[in-house]
Amino acid sequence: xxxxxxxxxxxxxxxxxxxxxxxxxxxxxxxxxxxxxxxxxxxxxxxxxxxxxxxxxxxxxxxxxxxxxxxxxxxxxxxxxxxxxxxxxxxxxxxxxxxxxxxxxxxxxxxxxxxxxxxxxxxxxxxxxxxxxxxxxxxxxxxxxxxxxxxxxxxxxxxxxxxxxxxxxxxxxxxxxxxxxxxxxxxxxxxxxxxxxxxxxxxxxxxxxxxxxxxxxxxxxxxxxxxxxxxxxxxxxxxxxxxxxxxxxxxxxxxxxxxxxxxxxxxxxxxxxxxxxxxxxxxxxxxxxxxxxxxxxxxxxxxxxxxxxxxxxxxxxxxxxx
Amino acid sequence: xxxxxxxxxxxxxxxxxxxxxxxxxxxxxxxxxxxxxxxxxxxxxxxxxxxxxxxxxxxxxxxxxxxxxxxxxxxxxxxxxxxxxxxxxxxxxxxxxxxxxxxxxxxxxxxxxxxxxxxxxxxxxxxxxxxxxxxxxxxxxxxxxxxxxxxxxxxxxxxxxxxxxxxxxxxxxxxxxxxxxxxxxxxxxxxxxxxxxxxxxxxxxxxxxxxxxxxxxxxxxxxxxxxxxxxxxxxxxxxxxxxxxxx
Numbered sequence: 001x002x003x004x005x006x007x008x009x010x011x012x013x014x015x016x017x018x019x020x021x022x023x024x025x026x027x028x029x030x031x032x033x034x035x036x037x038x039x040x041x042x043x044x045x046x047x048x049x050x051x052x053x054x055x056x057x058x059x060x061x062x063x064x065x066x067x068x069x070x071x072x073x074x075x076x077x078x079x080x081x082x083x084x085x086x087x088x089x090x091x092x093x094x095x096x097x098x099x100x101x102x103x104x105x106x107x108x109x110x111x112x113x114x115x116x117x118x119x120x121x122x123x124x125x126x127x128x129x130x131x132x133x134x135x136x137x138x139x140x141x142x143x144x145x146x147x148x149x150x151x152x153x154x155x156x157x158x159x160x161x162x163x164x165x166x167x168x169x170x171x172x173x174x175x176x177x178x179x180x181x182x183x184x185x186x187x188x189x190x191x192x193x194x195x196x197x198x199x200x201x202x203x204x205x206x207x208x209x210x211x212x213x214x215x216x217x218x219x220x221x222x223x224x225x226x227x228x229x230x231x232x233x234x235x236x237x238x239x240x241x242x243x244x245x246x247x248x249x250x251x252x253x254x255x256x257x258x259x260x261x262x263x264x265x266x267x268x269x270x271x272x273x274x275x276x277x278x279x280x281x282x283x284x285x286x287x288x289x290x291x292x293x294x295x296x297x298x299x300x301x302x303x304x305x306x307x308x309x310x311x312x313x314x315x316x317x318x319x320x321x322x
Numbered sequence: 323x324x325x326x327x328x329x330x331x332x333x334x335x336x337x338x339x340x341x342x343x344x345x346x347x348x349x350x351x352x353x354x355x356x357x358x359x360x361x362x363x364x365x366x367x368x369x370x371x372x373x374x375x376x377x378x379x380x381x382x383x384x385x386x387x388x389x390x391x392x393x394x395x396x397x398x399x400x401x402x403x404x405x406x407x408x409x410x411x412x413x414x415x416x417x418x419x420x421x422x423x424x425x426x427x428x429x430x431x432x433x434x435x436x437x438x439x440x441x442x443x444x445x446x447x448x449x450x451x452x453x454x455x456x457x458x459x460x461x462x463x464x465x466x467x468x469x470x471x472x473x474x475x476x477x478x479x480x481x482x483x484x485x486x487x488x489x490x491x492x493x494x495x496x497x498x499x500x501x502x503x504x505x506x507x508x509x510x511x512x513x514x515x516x517x518x519x520x521x522x523x524x525x526x527x528x529x530x531x532x533x534x535x536x537x538x539x540x541x542x543x544x545x546x547x548x549x550x551x552x553x554x555x556x557x558x559x560x561x562x563x564x565x566x567x568x569x
Contacts, residue, residue, distance in 0.1 A: 010482065073451060073461045098481050102463035105451030109420060114532030117446040128536050135442050137339045141536040180460040181490045188484035195483030225569065243501065244483055249442065250500045258568040268336055279566045292547045297561060301552030310555045314569065317559045
């Protein structure tokens with residue numbers, strides 16, 4: 001018996017979210033005496049895949065057929081279902097990245113395996129799993145009643161814990177089912193920082209910035225922290241910032257460790273997308289901004305003065321740590 | 323072209339969430355139920371736009387009891403031609419709901435099945451992928467743009483930090499995110515017409531749940547926000563380091 005997890009690859013590299021599901025599968029597996037086995041779909045080096053052993057994976061099955069490069073949720077799901085059968089997996093763990101959100105329900109229906117989507121904790125002895133619900137306003141404990149189970153894990157909710165060890169990488173000849181979807185173009189942001197749903201540190205700004213030309217101080221703060229930038233809905237709507245940066249109920253829901261919100265009032269729809277952040281810092285010139293009620297730390301002040309000062313203070317702090 | 327739009331009912335965004343029966347059931351008391359915004363704003367409106375441009379019919383489908391009819395009529399008021407309510411009682415999980423919808427979808431011969439990217443209540447993002455698998459149709463999730471030329475759709479979908487452009491032929495299942503369409507407010511003519519549009523009630527297949535909710539829990543109350551003087555940002559840095567352990 002095994003716990004199977006999906007290893008996602010983007011641009012030839014293992015996605016950070018996949019280290020987390022490796023940890024999750026390994027820790028759950030250890031509690032029930034089963035091995036964590038990853039299914040990696042796409043092209044990546046054997047050395048990179050073996051690294052998943054650090055997070056507790058025993059074996060990585062590598063499906064490297066070029067046909068998988070054009071993403072089709074059904075083709076992924078068929079491959080996962082087939083490999084789950086081969087390794088006799090009774091639990092399948094998939095990160096709720098945008099890829100995972102497409103694939104996990106297809107796998108669930110294909111295997112008639114009950115799914116917990118939005119999981120934020122490990123299964124207990126009765127396979128009851130805590131999940132986020134009501135857009136972060138509550139949690140539900142869901143019991144899966146089927147022999148095979150699917151867990152769709154919220155990115156950055158569990159954490160990736162490092163140990164030592166390497167995973168054996170085994171090439172699989174598994175080929176995708178004939179795809180009915182043709183991918184024409186993939187456009188990705190470039191740079192070193194983690195894409196939004198996976199980011200641990202996020203600096204976000206809103207209308208209080210007054211115009212797109214003023215985003216330099218936000219980017220400076222993000223750079224010194226190694227954080228990803230984000231924005232509120234009104235800012236994306238008027239194209240001050242790219243659409244993919246919009247966090248909130250209609251945009252991307254995120255769960256970073258640290259969320260710094262500058263010039264965002266904190267409307268309920270915005271909070272719904274960020275309220276699961278572990279630590280929230282709000283900088284706003286309006287002391288009545290509702291966001292302060294959801295924040296851990298707040299500064300009432302002018303962003304154009306406070307943010308550059310904060311950037312300098314963090315720089316000085318980081319320098320003092322070396 | 324025949325469009326089927328799956329609509330779910332959810333508590334209004336501003337609802338104070340609470341639970342009853344020892345935290346095992348959602349407290350329905352005084353809850354204002356609305357169409358799930360993503361189903362309404364993006365999936366339904368885009369289907370209506372495509373119908374208006376190229377002809378066809380838009381059917382909405384909902385799984386639930388007669389108490390849902392009033393909200394289903396809102397979808398008709400916005401412009402759907404007819405509605406199907408699958409008259410299932412009790413708490414259904416995502417698989418049971420998807421299986422009920424799949425049965426209706428199969429018998430109706432639809433060219434496109436649309437729904438929102440997720441509900442704002444359970445945030446599962448499950449129904450679309452499950453309906454696609456149960457009807458053996460291709461599935462495109464988190465679409466932000468959808469254009470049709472004949473039977474071929476060109477779709478933009480969100481991926482981490484970017485987007486993907488793809489094509490797929492009908493029939494297919496698509497989940498809709500921001501960008502697909504703009505919300506429409508029903509006008510008086512639509513509201514009047516909705517009263518006489520067909521709302522067909524069909525018996526459920528009685529598909530069994532694969533999961534159950536054991537209990538609910540509210541997040542722990544947030545401790546009060548620590549305010550820091552704008553003239554002392556160094557204090558924030560120290561708190562983030564020593565207390566929050568974030569940097």
